[in-house]
Amino acid sequence: MLxxxxxxxxxxxxFVLPEHQPPAPVSVVGDFNHWNPAAHPLQSRGDGTRAxxxxxxxxxxxxxxxxxxxxxWFDDEQADQHDGTNNRIHT
Known part of the structure; x- marks a missing residue:
C-alpha cells in the first residue's frame, strides 16, 4: 500500500506492508535510492504494518x-503503473 x-x-x-507478509525483512528499492536494499528497510509501525x-x-x-x-522481489499492487519489470509511482 502507498x-x-x-x-x-x-x-x-x-511504502506500507503487513507486518509479517512476507515473514522476512523487506526493503523498498528504487531509482530514488540507487536500488540499494540497505537504504529503506521497512520498520514496524506497531499497528500490524511496517513501512x-x-x-x-x-x-x-x-x-x-x-x-x-x-x-x-515483489510488486505493489497499488502502484500507479507497472512497466513490465518495475512498479512506477507518480508524485
Missing part, C-alpha cells in the same frame, strides 16, 4: 520494487 502526503515541492511516500518513508520531488515519476530476504 500512502502519500504532499508537502511544499515534495511528496512524502510511505519505509521516502521524500520525493513533486511532479516526478520513479521506479521501485520490494526486496525481501532470500532475493525475493
Amino acid at each position: 500512502e502519500r502526503k504532499r508537502l511544499k515541492g515534495r511528496t512524502q511516500i510511505a 519505509a518513508h521516502v521524500s520525493l520531488p513533486a511532479h516526478s515519476a520513479h521506479s521501485f520494487r520490494y526486496l525481501a530476504a532470500g532475493d525475493y
Whole structure:
C-alpha cells in the first residue's frame, strides 16, 4: 500500500506492508535510492504494518520494487503503473 502526503515541492511516500507478509525483512528499492536494499528497510509501525518513508520531488515519476530476504522481489499492487519489470509511482 502507498500512502502519500504532499508537502511544499515534495511528496512524502510511505511504502506500507503487513507486518509479517512476507515473514522476512523487506526493503523498498528504487531509482530514488540507487536500488540499494540497505537504504529503506521497512520498520514496524506497531499497528500490524511496517513501512519505509521516502521524500520525493513533486511532479516526478520513479521506479521501485520490494526486496525481501532470500532475493525475493515483489510488486505493489497499488502502484500507479507497472512497466513490465518495475512498479512506477507518480508524485
